[in-house]
Structures are given as structure tokens and as C-alpha cells.
Amino acid sequence: MSADNDKRVRLDVKRSGALALVQDAGRLGVRHLGVTQGGAADWVSLGWANWLLGNAPDAPGLEITMGAGLTLKVGQAGTLALCGADLAATLDGEALLPGQAFAVTAGQVLKFERPVAGLRAYLAFPGGLDVAPVLGSAACTVRDGLGGLDGEGHALASGDVLTAAGNELSLRELPASAQAWQQSLTLEEGEALELALVVGAQIAEFSGDSLFRAFNRDWAVDGRADRMGVRLTGPRLERDGAGMVSEGIPLGAVQVPADGQPIILLNDRQTIGGYPRLGALTPLACAQLAQCVPGTRVRLAAVTPGQARQDHLAALAAWQA
Amino acid sequence: MAGGNSHERGSSPQLRLETVGMDSLIIRLFDRIEESNMAWILAADGALREAFGTALVDLVPSYTTLLLHYDVAALEEGEVRARIQAALENLAPQSGQQGQLHEVPVWYDDSVGPELAPIAARLGISVEALIARHGAHDYCVFALGFAPGFAFMGVLEEALTTPRLKTPRQKIAPGSVGIADRQAAIYPSRSPGGWNILGRTPITLFGRNEAGEPSSRFMPGDRVRFVSVSREEFVRLGGDVTPLEERA
Numbered sequence: 001m002s003a004d005n006d007k008r009v010r011l012d013v014k015r016s017g018a019l020a021l022v023q024d025a026g027r028l029g030v031r032h033l034g035v036t037q038g039g040a041a042d043w044v045s046l047g048w049a050n051w052l053l054g055n056a057p058d059a060p061g062l063e064i065t066m067g068a069g070l071t072l073k074v075g076q077a078g079t080l081a082l083c084g085a086d087l088a089a090t091l092d093g094e095a096l097l098p099g100q101a102f103a104v105t106a107g108q109v110l111k112f113e114r115p116v117a118g119l120r121a122y123l124a125f126p127g128g129l130d131v132a133p134v135l136g137s138a139a140c141t142v143r144d145g146l147g148g149l150d151g152e153g154h155a156l157a158s159g160d161v162l163t164a165a166g167n168e169l170s171l172r173e174l175p176a177s178a179q180a181w182q183q184s185l186t187l188e189e190g191e192a193l194e195l196a197l198v199v200g201a202q203i204a205e206f207s208g209d210s211l212f213r214a215f216n217r218d219w220a221v222d223g224r225a226d227r228m229g230v231r232l233t234g235p236r237l238e239r240d241g242a243g244m245v246s247e248g249i250p251l252g253a254v255q256v257p258a259d260g261q262p263i264i265l266l267n268d269r270q271t272i273g274g275y276p277r278l279g280a281l282t283p284l285a286c287a288q289l290a291q292c293v294p295g296t297r298v299r300l301a302a303v304t305p306g307q308a309r310q311d312h313l314a315a316l317a318a319w320q321a
Numbered sequence: 322m323a324g325g326n327s328h329e330r331g332s333s334p335q336l337r338l339e340t341v342g343m344d345s346l347i348i349r350l351f352d353r354i355e356e357s358n359m360a361w362i363l364a365a366d367g368a369l370r371e372a373f374g375t376a377l378v379d380l381v382p383s384y385t386t387l388l389l390h391y392d393v394a395a396l397e398e399g400e401v402r403a404r405i406q407a408a409l410e411n412l413a414p415q416s417g418q419q420g421q422l423h424e425v426p427v428w429y430d431d432s433v434g435p436e437l438a439p440i441a442a443r444l445g446i447s448v449e450a451l452i453a454r455h456g457a458h459d460y461c462v463f464a465l466g467f468a469p470g471f472a473f474m475g476v477l478e479e480a481l482t483t484p485r486l487k488t489p490r491q492k493i494a495p496g497s498v499g500i501a502d503r504q505a506a507i508y509p510s511r512s513p514g515g516w517n518i519l520g521r522t523p524i525t526l527f528g529r530n531e532a533g534e535p536s537s538r539f540m541p542g543d544r545v546r547f548v549s550v551s552r553e554e555f556v557r558l559g560g561d562v563t564p565l566e567e568r569a
Contacts, residue, residue, distance in 0.1 A: 028379060029378065034467060034472075034537065143468070144468065198340065198343050200342070245385050248345075248379075248383055248388020249388070270466055272464055280341055280343070282343045305343055309343060312343060313393065
């Protein structure tokens with residue numbers, strides 16, 4: 001190892017906790033091989049964590065779901081950044097709030113406990129995490145056995161070592177828009193989170209009553225939620241029409257299986273499938289949904305593809321500065 | 322779009338574009354699953370890849386459709402629709418046998434194919450006859466999905482139509498050869514699944530190529546022929562004889 005490499009911040013995994021995965025923008029351009037997209041479920045928070053260090057927004061970082069005792073010991077000092085969920089993180093026992101870059105020194109212990117606001121935290125490293133990409137991405141997809149630290153899709157485990165790809169820093173502060181995103185992870189009591197949805201052609205097959213209920217009733221995020229999909233529970237949606245031939249599934253697709261309860265498909269979804277769909281959440285709404293703990297109330301809100309695109313480009317533009 | 326071609330069975334496509342998300346469209350060419358669809362789907366796949374270049378994020382062909390995921394930073398939906406229309410305006414089906422023919426050795430045995438005997442019994446034929454009929458047909462690879470390298474193949478002889486298991490298995494061993502409805506498939510890796518398992522192949526469906534990158538043995542448009550082999554041949558080819566329930 002060169003002297004330069006020796007200076008890159010390094011963390012040793014002492015305890016793996018619930019689910020911690022290396023993620024970036026995802027594995028794009030290979031879905032025709034049956035390979036799932038993967039990537040940070042809340043890509044906005046990964047983007048801001050990278051922003052704080054001066055990285056590209058999609059540089060590989062660590063996605064930490066739930067916390068659950070993930071314990072990282074600093075092997076080599078340096079600077080890290082944390083965004084997304086508040087998972088009651090501590091550095092040597094001192095509370096560490098998301099939305100900031102922070103220095104760590106050798107021997108310190110970084111620990112994540114339980115969701116206080118949101119579900120997924122993102123830890124960024126200078127230059128990103130040092131991970132060899134597989135099919136163009138470091139994204140760890142456990143089901144496909146691709147990506148992550150060893151390239152074979154293993155979630156973070158005790159004994160793993162996380163090393164930054166670089167040691168150059170260009171520290172930045174979060175702008176107001178990012179702070180608003182951070183704050184949106186905490187809902188007011190009784191408030192439903194509005195999720196933008198682009199309506200799809202198959203929506204015509206749902207009954208009028210079902211369509212009314214789909215957009216005018218609150219839904220609850222079910223406990224059956226992971227990186228593949230999130231179930232919503234609420235009024236039963238009914239659809240007329242013949243069985244479908246399986247076809248490609250976009251990110252955020254709102255599928256309605258026979259039980260009438262929607263499943264919103266996220267980053268690790270299968271590439272093709274045959275359930276009818278209301279449409280698809282926008283990528284921004286997918287990032288919001290990825291932060292919802294079970295029981296969170298959500299409301300579907302139709303947007304035009306044009307509006308969705310404008311909002312999306314505005315979010316990306318924040319990182320061009 | 323080009324009209325019917327007398328050399329092609331089945332129908333010529335009717336192009337329909339459906340918005341399915343902020344950055345994705347379904348390009349619908351057919352309503353029904355037919356082997357003759359694939360020559361058109363593959364032609365459309367090639368034309369669209371060329372027309373979109375770097376503005377294409379992903380293009381996912383299936384039985385009757387292609388899902389086109391485009392870069393919203395480069396294009397807005399109106400331009401995307403116009404570009405698809407232009408690319409597919411004079412589409413002609415790919416002629417001849419495009420794609421590779423793969424011969425897939427299969428050890429058909431109760432221990433690795435628990436539905437072999439029940440399906441034969443239901444059809445009132447011997448297990449040997451079922452094996453012969455399963456292998457009598459070259460299957461077309463329609464789509465890859467479900468898992469890396471998992472190929473949806475068809476169309477199975479109508480008499481062999483078999484519904485999926487009522488309760489899917491939690492784990493299925495890699496290489497398991499199955500049927501469901503009028504489809505055939507091979508599980509490339511250990512996974513849950515509800516297909517009827519008839520046997521096991523020793524070949525790898527998804528692995529690292531010479532460059533060390535993961536790649537799929539089958540591609541849409543390829544054809545697959547199942548060839549029955551003995552237990553000895555299966556083992557010689559590297560097959561694992563551990564029974565399905567234990568291996569999985």
C-alpha cells in the first residue's frame with residue numbers, strides 16, 4: 001500500500017446490526033439480463049451525504065436500514081458524512097445528527113441504534129467507498145449475488161473493512177433544500193405523506209370507485225416492506241380485465257395483486273412481472289417512501305410526467321452547483 | 322410499421338406506446354404470446370438501442386412488449402415518443418434463425434425432479450414419454466427476468482400445460498428445470514419458486530465471462546433444446562446429484 005492509501009479513512013465492522021449495504025446509483029443498462037437495478041433506496045439522501053464531502057452524488061456509500069446496533073470502529077482517521085434517517089447514531093457515545101460531515105479519529109466507535117426519524121441512513125466516504133464495480137455498479141444486491149464489498153452481494157458483516165476511495169476533501173454545507181428534505185423525514189402527528197405518482201395506461205382497467213379510493217384515502221405502509229417493494233394497506237382496489245402478459249417493471253410501479261392491496265416496487269424489484277398497475281411513483285417519491293417506517297400514512301397524488309420530470313431535474317440541479 | 326409477411330406465422334405488430342412512469346414507456350407490439358413475436362421484438366430492440374444511444378438507460382424486452390427507460394435529463398416524453406415512432410416506422414422482423422441454439426443436458430429423475438411422476442400420471446403417460454415430449458420441442462427464449470439469467474421460454478406443447486404449484490417452494494436448487502403454464506425455465510441460482518421441477522442440468526446459466534463480468538448464457542431470441550442424459554453423464558458434466566429438497 002502506498003503512503004497515500006494509508007491515509008484513507010477506514011472503518012472496521014465490529015457488529016453488523018440489521019442491514020447495511022454498499023449502494024450507489026444502481027446497476028443500469030443490464031435489466032434485459034434479468035439483473036435488478038439496485039442502488040440507494042433514498043438516492044436523495046445518499047446524494048446529499050456525498051455532497052457534504054464534495055463527492056459525485058452517486059459515489060458508493062453505505063445504506064444503513066434500521067441501525068440495530070451496527071458498530072463501526074475507526075481504523076484510520078478521516079472525515080465522513082451522514083444524511084437521511086436519524087438512527088440514533090453516536091460517536092464514542094456522543095449523539096451524531098444526520099446532515100453533517102464529521103471528523104473521526106482512530107479508535108473511535110460509530111454506532112447506529114434505532115430509527116428516530118426515517119428508516120435509512122447514508123454514510124459517505126471521501127471519494128466514495130473503495131469497491132470494485134460489478135456490471136458498472138458497486139450496488140449490493142443480495143438476491144442477485146452482485147456488488148458490495150466482495151462483488152458477490154453480501155451485506156455488511158462483522159470483520160468487514162470499509163475504506164474510502166480517496167482522501168481529498170472539499171467540505172460543503174447543506175443548502176436549504178437539503179435541510180427541508182432532511183426535515184421531511186419527520187411527519188407531524190396525523191399527517192399523511194404525499195407520494196407523487198405518474199398514472200399508467202392500465203389505470204383504465206380499475207373501477208371508478210377503486211380509482212377514487214386510490215387517490216382520496218390514506219394508505220398505511222405495511223410491515224412487509226424491503227428493498228424489493230413496499231405493501232400498502234387500505235381500501236381494496238378492484239380491477240376488471242383479463243390476466244396480463246408479463247412485461248418490464250419500472251421503478252416505483254404500483255402493482256395491484258388479486259387481494260387489492262398495492263405493492264410499490266423499489267430498487268431490488270424483479271425486472272419483469274405480470275400484475276396490473278396504477279402507474280409508478282416518481283423517483284423522488286420512491287426515495288420518500290424508502291424512509292417510511294411501518295404504519296406511516298401515505299396518500300397517492302397524481303402528477304403529469306412533465307411535472308414529475310421538472311421536479312426531478314430541479315432536484316438534480318441542486319448537485320450541479 | 323411494416324405489414325404482414327407471408328413467411329411469418331402469427332400477426333404483424335400494432336405499435337402502442339404507454340406511459341408507465343416518469344422516465345419509462347411500454348412499447349406494446351402484441352397482445353398474445355406467440356413465438357413469431359420474437360423476430361419483431363428483437364428487431365425493435367436493435368432499432369431502439371440505435372435510436373436512443375446514450376439516452377437509453379434500460380431496454381427490457383418481454384413476450385409482447387419492450388420497456389424503455391430513458392434519461393430524463395436528456396429527453397422529455399414527447400421527444401421520446403417521436404423517436405420511438407421514427408425508429409419503428411419501417412420495422413421488419415429479423416429473418417432466419419437469429420440467436421443461438423443451446424443444447425441443455427438434463428438428468429430427469431424423481432430425486433431432482435419431484436413433479437416428473439405426478440405430471441406423467443395426470444397426463445396418463447409414462448415418465449419416459451413425458452421426458453421425450455419435453456425434449457421434442459425447441460423452446461424460444463422470450464425474456465430474462467425474475468433473477469439474473471432466468472430465461473422465460475416457450476411455448477410448451479399445449480397438452481403439457483401445468484399450473485404453478487399452489488404453494489411455492491421456499492428454495493429451489495440451481496439448475497432445476499421446470500415448467501409452469503406453457504412456459505419452460507431453468508433456475509440459475511438458489512431461489513424460491515413455484516414451477517414444477519422435472520430434472521436438473523449441470524450447466525451454469527449466469528456466471529462470469531472471460532472478462533470476469535457476470536453474463537447470461539441465454540439471451541432473448543435464443544433457442545433451447547433439452548436433451549435427456551443419464552445420471553453418469555450428468556455427474557461427468559459436473560452435476561450435483563443431491564436431491565432437490567436437501568440441495569435446496
